[in-house]
Amino acid sequence: MPLPTNVVIETILSRSAAKYYDPTATLSDDQIRQLVRIGTSAPTSFHLQNWRFIAVRSSEAKARLLPIAWNQPAITEAAVTFIIIGQLADASTVPERLAPVVEAGIMPAHMVPEWEGPARSLYDNHPQRQRDEAVRSATFGAAAIVYAARSLGLGSTPMIGFDAEAVHREFSLAEDEIPVMLLTVGPERPGNWPQKPRLPVVDVLHFA
Numbered sequence: 001m002p003l004p005t006n007v008v009i010e011t012i013l014s015r016s017a018a019k020y021y022d023p024t025a026t027l028s029d030d031q032i033r034q035l036v037r038i039g040t041s042a043p044t045s046f047h048l049q050n051w052r053f054i055a056v057r058s059s060e061a062k063a064r065l066l067p068i069a070w071n072q073p074a075i076t077e078a079a080v081t082f083i084i085i086g087q088l089a090d091a092s093t094v095p096e097r098l099a100p101v102v103e104a105g106i107m108p109a110h111m112v113p114e115w116e117g118p119a120r121s122l123y124d125n126h127p128q129r130q131r132d133e134a135v136r137s138a139t140f141g142a143a144a145i146v147y148a149a150r151s152l153g154l155g156s157t158p159m160i161g162f163d164a165e166a167v168h169r170e171f172s173l174a175e176d177e178i179p180v181m182l183l184t185v186g187p188e189r190p191g192n193w194p195q196k197p198r199l200p201v202v203d204v205l206h207f208a
């Protein structure tokens with residue numbers, strides 16, 4: 001029996017990368033905060049929440065980002081471009097991250113060391129794993145924003161077309177922070193392509 005469809009699935013299936021934005025449109029700081037709040041509902045390993053979001057939405061900040069993002073016009077034209085930042089996974093942050101979970105009565109306090117221990121064995125002295133987790137967390141956060149934007153009728157595009165070192169420097173990222181991607185979001189103008197055809201499922205799915 002096929003899966004039923006619903007508005008969430010329709011939103012996912014109808015999203016496409018937006019190239020053309022309405023350059024006159026803006027999003028308020030509150031709307032931007034709401035999008036990021038939705039982004040932070042994404043899952044992270046050990047609830048690390050190892051991410052940060054810079055909302056580039058003033059003309060001054062867009063002008064700083066444009067030349068270090070391959071001069072992609074969407075930087076200027078989209079209402080906002082998020083610098084989606086992943087932070088190197090740091091197991092020592094686990095108790096602090098879990099404190100509100102214990103406080104909310106979701107997790108018993110005795111479980112905190114049971115999460116911190118494995119997190120330490122996974123990440124301590126494993127820089128590649130710390131970095132992988134930064135990229136995973138940031139990507140999940142960005143994905144949640146992408147689909148929320150689509151559901152609100154806003155276009156979005158993740159972008160890797162930028163100079164990571166220059167963005168790091170220009171926007172004063174910390175040493176443990178990686179600019180994982182840029183994410184333009186805003187009302188679109190006509191001309192964007194629909195979602196491109198995908199590889200057939202038979203080519204990408206293997207049952208085991």
Ligand SMILES: Cc1cc2nc3c(=O)[nH]c(=O)nc-3n(C[C@H](O)[C@H](O)[C@H](O)COP(=O)(O)O)c2cc1C
Pocket residue numbers: 015016017018019072157158159160161162181193194195196
């Ligand atoms: C990690 C990533 C980086 C991307 N970088 C750019 C970019 O720098 N500029 C751009 O115009 N599109 C960029 N894209 C959009 C892709 O080209 C687009 O998603 C792909 O062609 C599939 O199109 P669709 O999403 O509309 O189906 C990027 C997408 C991803 C996931």
